[in-house]
Amino acid sequence: LALKLGFERILFSGPGKSVAELKCALKERKRVIVNIDNFDEIHRLKALAGQKKSSHPLAVGFRLNSEISADGAWWKFGFQLDELKEAVRLVRQCPNLAWVGLHFHCSWNKTPKKYLENIKKIGTFLKENFPLEELRGLRFFDIGGGFYPEDQGIINKGEDKGILLDIVG
Secondary structure: OOOOOOOOOEEEOOOOOOHHHHHHHHHOOOOEEEEEOOHHHHHHHHHHHOOOOOOOOEEEEEEEOOOOOOOOOOOOOOEOHHHHHHHHHHHHOOOOEEEEEEEEEEEEEOOOHHHHHHHHHHHHHHHHHOOHHHHHOOOEEEEEEEEOHHHOOEEEEEOOOOOEEEEEO
16 A cells, blocks of 8 residues: 555565565565564565565564563564574575664553663664674664553453443553
8 A cells, every 4th residue: 555655665564474565575675674573584585585686675674572571481573682683694694685774662651661671772782792884774763652641541442243442441
C-alpha cells in the first residue's frame, strides 16, 4: 500500500515476513528499509539478494529485543543484544545488504525509564562491540512503544461477536 501511495521512504517492520514481501523489498530497494527480526530472515534475504553486487544494496536494520522475562526466556520479537554481532557479521557477508539502523519497541509505559535504560544498554553495547566509523554510518535508531495516558491504560478486547470492550486498568 505504501508503494502504491507513492511513498519514497518506507521502513518495513514486522515479524514473519513472507518470501514475497522480502522479494518486493529487494525490488524496491531504493525506497525500502527492512527491519530484520531473526536469523531466518537474514538467511532468506541473503539467498534472495544473491552475491552479484548491485549498485544499490538493500538497507536493513535490526529489531532488538528490549525485554527479558524474569526467568531469562525469550519475550518479544527481535535479536538479543548478544546476537547482534553475529547478525551484523552475516549481513556484511552479502554485498547486496547494508546495515543502516536499529529498532526496539518497549510497549506501553508510564514513565520514560524503560526507554532510557534500553538506550543506555544498547549504546554501551555498540560502543564496546563496533567500530565508531561503522556506527557513524547508521542512519536511524527507531524507538517504538507508547505511554499510558494519565496513569491509566485502556485495552480494547474483541469478543466473538466483534464488540469491543473497554477495560480500564
